[in-house]
Amino acid sequence: MFGRGSSDMGIDLGTCNTLIYIRGKGIVINEPSVVAVERGTKKVMAVGVDAKRMLFKTPGNIIAIRPLQDGVIADLESTEKMIRYFISKVMPRYRFIKPRMVIGVPSCITEVERRAVEESAYKAGAREVTVIEESLAAAIGANIPIFEPAGHMVCDIGGGTTEISVISLGGMVVTSAIRLGGDKFDDAIVRHVRSIHNLIIGNGVSERLKIEIGNAFPEKEIEKVEIKGTDAITGLPRRLEIDSVEVREALKDPITKIVDEIKATLGKTPPELAADIVEWGIVMTGGGSLLKGLPKLIQKETGVPVILADEPLNCVALGAGKYFEYAKGFDNSRSIYDSLNG
Template identity: 55%
Template sequence: MLNWLYNMFSSDMGIDLGTANTLVYIKGEGIVLAEPSVVAIEKSTGNVIAVGNEAKRMLGKVPGPIAAIKPMRDGVIADFEIVEKMIRYFINKVHNKRTLVKPRIAIGIPTGITEVERRAVRESCEQAGARTIFLLEQARAAAIGAGMPINEPNGNMIVEIGGGTTEIAVLSLGSMVKSKSVRVGGNKIDEAIIKHMLKEHNIHIGERTAEEIKITIGNAFKGDISKTMDIRGRDSISGLPKTERVNSAEVMDAIIDILTEILEAIKSVLNETPPEIAADIVERGIVMSGGTSLLQGFTDLVSKETEVPVILADNPLTCVAIGCGKFIEETKNLKSYRRYS
């Protein structure tokens, strides 16, 4: 009875705790928060100065006594204490003044994380004020968020490409038939662009500039590779400010190894998929979600290399958070979830 009352008045949440961004879904309201997974702290005291959007603006620009930190690395917790503070901040931001009852939280996690990493996520949420925590594989959450009929007796394939990991899963009858998690995503693409600019142009650029290049002129496949943009950074030889013009063709060359690694992971899952389910996937297509799936031409590249139709999810940036939120709204799922965890 008490649990029923708690559930009635609790602002239950679905959280996509991503390497690049954190999104929060509130039961009955949808996505209410989407901010970078960045925390600015005072080094001497560890006090939090800023979180999210405000902290991201400080990346690469903070004075010596302040550090702007990305506490998530490759989809898992790299700094337990900072993640706890970040989750607490986001929970309080969306939960304050709604109800006195602590929320239940469904949070997306990479498929391949260890028990230690799983426990770190759970403890961070508990310390941040969650009443009950459900850990949901990001691929499963993305499939739910994309509206895929994963409980039907048909094969469905999802490829969720975030900032730190690529999550690939084949699902049927609500279960994972095959899955794979590789710690490659948008951040590795940014790093490849940074290395390329230093090697080919002798210019040091930061993470924000690399991300801007990726979004503005990044390309994964044929099409318009003549786009250009001017980038600003620091000359590696003189140390002085420098401006260089780069084009989308060289950006594609810079990131092709990262894209190939993701492609090989997708192919390996397809190769291990039972024939009848593989036939369903050929008919239904592969669904792609996550911010990195928006890279120009990426869906075309995957389709060409796998010879399977590829569909971009309607809301690729929010699929995991929406999926976690929808999962926790369907309370009947929660009793049976342990068989998935």
Template identity: 50%
Template structure:
């Protein structure tokens, strides 16, 4: 079956189907689509109103007959139909809306998903026009994407902090030696921020504002630099009237502490469960971060402090997975070695 993949088709795609963002990489072209995993549909006839960036702008602003769906939850498909619609749209977009071509597709999936969940991803992609679907573990893809020497007898540790989950994996000789996923990531951080603002200011903010607070002033480590602040709009829960409040970096750091601690304890657990020779390699080469959560200010510092190991943040952690899946699309031998099911 792999031999067919070597064919001359140039419309093949690599996809990172994430909880927060979906990225598509086209053979010989690179990343052609990078949009939020959001679909807006009419409730009555399930007609798609918008997908991706346009749909995310509508988040929390739609009337009752129009619903906003995030088809992925905790790294797996939560709404099969919406996931299919979303894939269909992105695949079309990746092909520049040219005449319909059915591509071969490689999709990154979390390492610990069940066979049923794997089948759902495959079927959604097939219904969206994919001819053949291959699945790759996202941590493996991220490791390839950031250029780790995964085929060598070295222990590589990768920590992918995504929207829905944080995946920790130790990879050596093209295989996953240890992996663990915890259901914390960017979404949980946003949820905590909403609760914090509600409880401390009697003030209601939406998901997008919470994410904006996290991205602009969120941090995991006190650098001692001047504290950043942000003014946000929302609704006063006592008067019911919209107003603005000022949020400080320190209180957000405190709010995110528990989530950061969960991430660190899953890293420590991975280190404890890694065979000693591979753990020794991690001491030399360090822990490599990926995913949007790797951009949380100071997350590398706090992991370094807690593990006493070197921590590396790649230049663009948000594209690590799709770049790795893309490399597999271009390198048939590599794909053959690491694909989940073939």
């Protein structure tokens, strides 16, 4: 019954968004990782898109929270409720048949945090849970030939973390992860606008700036956007026009840290695999990789070609969902690795 009726489910449990892939159906959920609960009773009022609309705008009796911070579970109970809600939304007729789940997580999380992910998935109704590193899932989702005896580098920039890995023979030879991603981009813009213009803006406004005129590499055309916020001195509402040059300056610090981490990972890569990376390039995945000019900047700073994956936002969920199809390849690659190392 399980073989015929259950669904293999790949989950990208992201800090900003949760994506769910079901074999044969594709991406069925792509919603914000936000839960709105009633204060005191903890009764769930809304999840996903509806809950995000309530973020920072709720009355006193309702709390809108993001249960994941920096790529890991900060609120286990809310995470479980969120996953359970999304599963019931996409599999209402199969609620009595438990699915197998593969969940992508950052490699920098602790064993305790890893167990928290597994526990929340089991409590949400999973029959079997497999947890894999995000960069490995992203590589599968980006259709990288990971079982070849050649080096492939993946840089996955999510909402809470950035993970850079060199993959060969189905395993990660070198990996590095930092708790810095798209959220830190937003925070950097908020700090800059307050510091330079004495204007207080929310993360929703900074996210809009990042998406509309955010950039990592100088461009000929300077774009401008009008924003609204609260004057830090008078406390009154105020408008401000800001341009793409200023937003690039605001993003300079977090972007530099990501570029430095990529350089450090390349420095740890064995020469034979480094040669492959120079030939095949660095594959960029995750929402943060969509920042305008970022691939161009990384290519300039490293001297290595940089390729943006076809579906950067979906790669981790796609790869997690296809994991069971690749399972035999992982077993074979481990056998080869073991024989090569005695």
